Structures are given as C-alpha cells and as structure tokens.
Amino acid sequence: MGTSAGTHATRPVAYVHLVTEEGGGWGEVAALPRGTAVDPPLTEVWAELEQWAIPRLFEATAARSGVLPPAAQVAALFGTSERAAAARHAGAALEMAVLDAELRLAGRCLAERLGASATEVPTGALVGVPPDHSAASVLTQVDQALAAGATRIRLKIEPGWDEAPVAAVRRAYPDLALQVDANGAYAAVDDPADALAALDPYGLACLEQPLRPADLPGHAALAERLSTPIALDESLTTRRRLVDAIRYAACRVACLKPARLGGLLAAREAQDLCRAEGIPAFVGGFFETGLARSANLALAALPGFSLAGDLAPPASYLDGDPCGYPALSERTRTIAVPTDPGVGPPPLGTPPAERRRHPTPGH
Numbered sequence: 496m497g498t499s500a501g502t503h504a505t506r507p508v509a510y511v512h513l514v515t516e517e518g519g520g521w522g523e524v525a526a527l528p529r530g531t532a533v534d535p536p537l538t539e540v541w542a543e544l545e546q547w548a549i550p551r552l553f554e555a556t557a558a559r560s561g562v563l564p565p566a567a568q569v570a571a572l573f574g575t576s577e578r579a580a581a582a583r584h585a586g587a588a589l590e591m592a593v594l595d596a597e598l599r600l601a602g603r604c605l606a607e608r609l610g611a612s613a614t615e616v617p618t619g620a621l622v623g624v625p626p627d628h629s630a631a632s633v634l635t636q637v638d639q640a641l642a643a644g645a646t647r648i649r650l651k652i653e654p655g656w657d658e659a660p661v662a663a664v665r666r667a668y669p670d671l672a673l674q675v676d677a678n679g680a681y682a683a684v685d686d687p688a689d690a691l692a693a694l695d696p697y698g699l700a701c702l703e704q705p706l707r708p709a710d711l712p713g714h715a716a717l718a719e720r721l722s723t724p725i726a727l728d729e730s731l732t733t734r735r736r737l738v739d740a741i742r743y744a745a746c747r748v749a750c751l752k753p754a755r756l757g758g759l760l761a762a763r764e765a766q767d768l769c770r771a772e773g774i775p776a777f778v779g780g781f782f783e784t785g786l787a788r789s790a791n792l793a794l795a796a797l798p799g800f801s802l803a804g805d806l807a808p809p810a811s812y813l814d815g816d817p818c819g820y821p822a823l824s825e826r827t828r829t830i831a832v833p834t835d836p837g838v839g840p841p842p843l844g845t846p847p848a849e850r851r852r853h854p855t856p857g858h
C-alpha cells in the first residue's frame with residue numbers, strides 16, 4: 496500500500512496470548528514494521544510488551560491476589576507512561592486479550608459488550624499512491640475496491656499527486672463517497688491552503704491529516720480557508736487531543752484508531768465524545784489481521800461511527816490472514832457484525848478456550 500510516507504510491502508504481526516485458569520484470550524498488536532510520527536514500529540511495541548507492559552499486567556494481577564484486572568481497568572495501567580505511544584499500543588493489545596478472555600468466559604460478543612446495536616456495517620477502502628503515479632492505476636484500484644463491496648473510498652494523496660487522481664475518480668464516479676488522506680504531507684508545502692484549494696470543487700467528504708499531527712492551529716487555519724471538511728487521524732492520539740482538536744475547530748471528521756488511542760474501550764469513549772459534539776467518525780485501520788479487524792467491526796457498529804471505516808477484508812491487502820473474517824454481503828454491501836463469543840477469531844484456528852490447567856498470571 497503506497498502512502499505519502501512510503502509503501503508497506505510486508506506486514507509482520509504480533510499477537511498476545513493470555514492463558515488463565517478459566518480459559519484465555521488473544522490480542523493483536525496493531526503496529527506496522529515502520530513507525531510514523533505518532534505510531535511506534537512493531538519492534539518498539541514488542542520491546543515495550545516484553546520489558547514493561549506484560550510484567551505490569553502480571554504485577555496488577557498479583558496485586559489482586561492472582562485475579563486479572565477487569566478489561567475496563569487495563570488501559571489505565573499503560574496510558575500514563577512517559578513512553579506513551581508504545582505503551583498505548585502495548586496496552587491496547589493486552590486490553591484486547593483480557594477483553595477476549597472475559598467475553599469467551601461469559602459467552603458474549605464484543606459488540607454487545609461495547610453497547611453497539613448495528614448488526615451490519617458498510618466498509619470503506621483505501622487506495623494508495625500507485626508507484627507509476629497514473630490515474631489509470633488509481634481507477635483500476637477504485638474499480639476493484641467498489642467491486643469488492645466498498646461504499647466509500649479514501650485516496651492517498653501527496654503534493655503533486657492530488658487533483659489529478661481526485662479528478663479522474665470523480666469523473667468516473669460522480670456520486671461516490673470520496674475522501675483523501677495526506678498523512679501530513681502538506682506540512683512541507685509553502686502554502687498548503689493554496690495547494691489544497693484545488694480539491695474543493697470535487698465534493699470530497701473530507702481531507703484527512705494534511706499537516707503534522709501536533710499542528711492543530713494549522714489545521715484550524717486550513718479549515719477556515721477550505722470548503723472541504725478537515726479530518727484528523729494522526730493528531731488524535733488521546734482523548735485530550737481529540738477534545739483540543741474539536742475545541743480549536745481543527746477537526747470536522749475524526750478517524751479513530753483503537754490501538755493508537757490505547758484500546759477498544761478508549762476508542763468507544765472517543766466516539767461517544769464525537770457523537771456528542773456532532774463530529775462524524777470512522778474506524779481507521781492498521782492493515783490488521785482478522786482478529787483486530789473483527790474487533791473493529793464491532794466497534795464500528797457503535798452509533799458514533801457514522802462513516803464507513805477501514806473494514807475491508809484482510810484478504811484484500813494480505814497474502815494470508817491467519818484468523819479469518821466475515822464475508823461481505825454482495826446484496827447489502829455490508830459485513831455482519833460478529834456475534835461469536837470473544838473479540839474476534841483467534842489466529843490459526845486456536846480453540847476458543849483452552850481449558851487446560853495453567854498457573855494464573857502473577858504467580
């Protein structure tokens with residue numbers, strides 16, 4: 496997948512497997528091999544898990560006489576670390592594993608636990624910057640994504656590769672829900688508003704993260720000058736940042752990524768806030784495998800996620816998905832929100848609850 500930050504050719508993935516006396520659960524680490532300005536690389540999250548986060552969960556378990564903390568308390572163990580970004584990603588994977596264990600034991604699905612009521616959700620698709628920078632390549636990718644059931648397309652753009660692909664897609668699909676994502680690339684341009692005003696006539700649903708993550712004033716200034724709504728993604732690392740972005744009028748659409756925010760429960764809170772403020776939100780992705788992407792399906796069923804998120808099947812960007820993922824309905828162009836107990840399908844078909852005796856963490 497090509498973005499203004501480069502191309503992802505491989506996708507190593509790490510899972511957390513939690514084994515308890517009653518069963519167990521799985522969590523997926525979202526981090527990609529290369530980090531961004533706000534997201535740590537996988538190796539950093541791995542080190543964080545090994546050296547700090549897993550021992551921290553064991554300590555918290557020991558402090559509770561060998562009983563795991565409830566999932567709702569897991570994020571609080573990690574979110575305040577000075578190494579905050581890697582700690583939030585690590586905490587998100589551990590929270591997912593604890594949630595999965597709780598839900599499997601209780602026979603409940605994640606959507607029910609989150610309070611989501613939708614039973615099916617539409618999907619959006621990402622179309623990267625093609626290596627040949629040709630509009631024909633973009634159109635081919637858009638055709639494929641729409642044929643695969645996507646109802647919303649996010650085009651990756653960068654300076655010099657913006658109006659041409661947008662114009663080509665808009666000509667081919669006048670009514671398509673179309674948005675663009677710059678991954679901060681316009682911070683390098685002298686007058687970003689001047690460069691990006693060319694996109695205003697194309698009726699885009701939003702223009703995502705044109706400037707650096709910390710530049711909320713810059714995004715607010717752009718929002719004043721452009722008619723295309725500004726969306727934020729990399730800027731939204733914590734609830735605090737989301738509150739600030741909304742207060743500064745820097746964010747009219749929110750892309751919320753559970754791992755970056757510290758977990759599924761933090762993402763639920765963030766969508767609550769967006770909903771209360773009238774900010775449409777969508778679930779963003781990290782090219783997850785079926786476990787974390789199934790969790791995102793349940794999250795996307797919450798009412799605050801009013802826009803189609805990055806929920807395309809992992810098979811559309813991975814050579815192999817060790818977990819599995821629900822099929823898209825061609826008739827409704829939606830994916831059914833999973834109702835099986837747990838967060839999502841575990842990797843390699845591992846039995847949902849391993850009921851063998853094993854020392855409880857912390858002992």
Ligand code: MG
Nearest residue numbers: 676703704728
């Ligand atoms: Mg983005």
